[in-house]
Amino acid sequence: MSTATGTGLYAPDYRTDLPDSPIPIFTTVASYREWRRKAAEERKTVGFVPTMGALHDGHLSLVNHSLANNDLTVVSIFVNPTQFAPHEDLSTYPRTLPRDLELLSALSYMSEARVNGTSTAASARGSSGYRTPSAVFLPSVQEMYPSGVSQQVAAQRGTFIEVKGYDEQMEGKSRPTFFRGVATVVTKLFNAVEPTNAYFGQKDIQQGLLLRRLARDLLLSHPDSEHLHIMPTARDPVDELALSSRNVNLSPAERHFAPTLYAALKAARDSWEGGKSKDDSVKTAVQLIHERSQEVSGKVDVALDYVDMNDVETFDVVDGEATSTVGKPIILSGAIWVGRTRLIDNIILGDDGTILD
Secondary structure (H helix, E strand, O other), rough: OOOOOOOOOOOOOOOOOOOOOOEEEEHHHHHHHHHHHHHHHOOEEEEEEEEEEOHHHHHHHHHHHHHOOOOOOHHHHHHHOOHHOOOOOOOOOOOOHHHHHHHHHHHOOHHHHHOOOOHHHHHOOOOOEEEEEEEEEEEOOHOOOOOOOOHHHHOOOOOOOOOOOOOOOOOOOOOOOHHHHHHHHHHHHHHHOOEEEEEHHEEEEHHHHHHHHHHHHHOOOOOOOHHHEOOOOOEOOOOOOOHHHHHHOOOOOHHHHOOHHHHHHHHHHHHHHHHOOOOHHHHHHHHHHHHHHOOOOOOOOOOEEEEEEEEEOOOOOOOOOHHHHHHHOOOEEEEEEOOOOOEEEOOOOOOOOOOOO
């Protein structure tokens, strides 16, 4: 196995069923920590992109941000059972490890000095001027949950984390066990990986903001809340559908309809920025979804979960009579079922400079 970039350490591994990869793969916390200690001794910054695999261009854009801003970059791949309710799609969640590793292996970042001719790409590979993903953390469920785990919250035993008062609105209202699972697994991953910077996507805006609060409330240092970055949503360049691992589950007809959610949110944004109230703006979005779903009736099953506006700090629902004169950022978000696939999206209304990187 090849050495980890910048550390000079081989990646020990007890598994023999892993695909070939030029990127070191760590399946245990102990083996990863040996690598991480060497990085700390060399005073290397470590960027971290946590994923559940089935990587797409949205994930890769986060990895590229990390490559550009850190000496080393770690990507985790772990399908976390505790953020899936018993009726949700844990067993069918796409798992594409060989392709994920191929995509990560193809990424690289060349520093400005290298681009300007200080060194060629070939001679710079592996040096501080030419960065590729440094490690993949690929733990088992047993490694992440040594006390065992159940998808049923009532049956769970061990240590779990909740962000009280902020995890029951928006996505938390529709998926009441979701953020408990996210907060728990991300805290574990932060403790294991010890990143200098961590990168999340805007598509899961409530998740990113909750994790910033978690980092602040728990006094985390790796990363602290200021080094937890939320990057703008990556979208299909043609129809602007938010990239998601679940998009592969859409049939051709469903995929054609899927951008309707973002189109509806943009219509609501236009209404809001035109001086309409929150209630009127949300109705605009709902009406557009209804009209387009009628056009595909009998071909695509569509079910609206929610469209709403929420306070960016408390996640409380914005008053129905409020208008854009409130003067602070608002989260406009929505979720719909297209066939058996649940899609989410959001737009930040107002100044998003303190929220997104």
